[in-house]
Amino acid sequence: MKDLLKGKVAVVTGGNSGIGYQSAKQMKDAGARVIITGRDESKVKIAANELGVLGFKADAANINETNQLVEFVKKEFGKIDILFVNAGIFAPAPVGQITEEMFDHQMGINFKGAVFTIEKFLPILNEGASVINLSSVNAYTGMPNTAVYAASKAALNSYTRTAATELAPRKIRINSVNPGPIYTPIFGKAGFPEEQLKGFAQAMQNRVPLKRFGQPEDVANLVVFLASEKASFITGGEYNIDGGININPLLA
Ligand SMILES: NC(=O)c1ccc[n+]([C@@H]2O[C@H](COP(=O)([O-])OP(=O)(O)OC[C@H]3O[C@@H](n4cnc5c(N)ncnc54)[C@H](OP(=O)(O)O)[C@@H]3O)[C@@H](O)[C@H]2O)c1
Secondary structure (H helix, E strand, O other): OOOOOOOOEEEEOOOOOHHHHHHHHHHHHOOOEEEEEEOOHHHHHHHHHHHOOEEEEOOOOOHHHHHHHHHHHHHHHOOEEEEEEOOOOOOOOOOOOOOHHHHHHHHHHHHHHHHHHHHHHHHHEEEEEEEEEEOOHHHHOOOOOOHHHHHHHHHHHHHHHHHHHHHHHHOOEEEEEEEOOEOOOHHHHOOOOHHHHHHHHHHHHHHOOOOOOEOHHHHHHHHHHHHOHHHOOOOOOEEEEOOOHHHOOOOO
């Protein structure tokens, strides 16, 4: 919808790839001015140029860099209306082989990074702003190898509920989006060999009642809606977007 976000300023963390990239594109198409972030300067620059938006290198796990991001955004736009807390990693490991380093790294981006992104942006969120946290249906599943990943997302959803109550007096809405399997580069970045990745994708797809992986567009449609004033009575919610996998875990 062309003018759905007209006049809004949006920050998308982890906007150089996958769901963040597509959401930034759709937010821009809906009329918003958009800033994307990422941890790799050159990737952020390339994506920002492709999208025709602003880019800023900021590692979500580094609070100094988040402070610098907020200063940059403040200087460019003053205040913002949409904060899409999307940056995240998937680092699987079985219980018994969870290292402290992996725990800190994954929690540091997916949960601590998310919390402090919001914390640091709070002073420049306009009244009526929308914060969207990219979580996962893993928050509710016992999928093997995802104990820490799933916990990082479950923690984020819990945080979202409390923050929604506390931010309501400023009319700031905050919601979580829980995707199922979405076709993005995230699984390749987890270091699986190509063959294993294909097997995993096939097995996963077979378990989805709608029999397909989601596309970044599917999630971006929901994110744009939650960001817009069409969702002005929605806060503290969680939205599964998963082809039904979460309601049918025993499907062969
Ligand atoms: N794909 C799925 O099936 C799925 C399902 C449920 C939830 N999710 C969640 O969706 C979100 C987006 O993932 P995606 O699937 O779109 O994967 P993706 O294509 O890998 O995108 C993730 C983005 O986050 C960035 N990022 C990672 N660590 C960062 C950090 N420390 N600071 C700043 N940016 C960082 C990545 O940058 P680089 O390019 O440098 O890695 C990339 O731009 C994640 O929170 C993920 O957990 C994904």
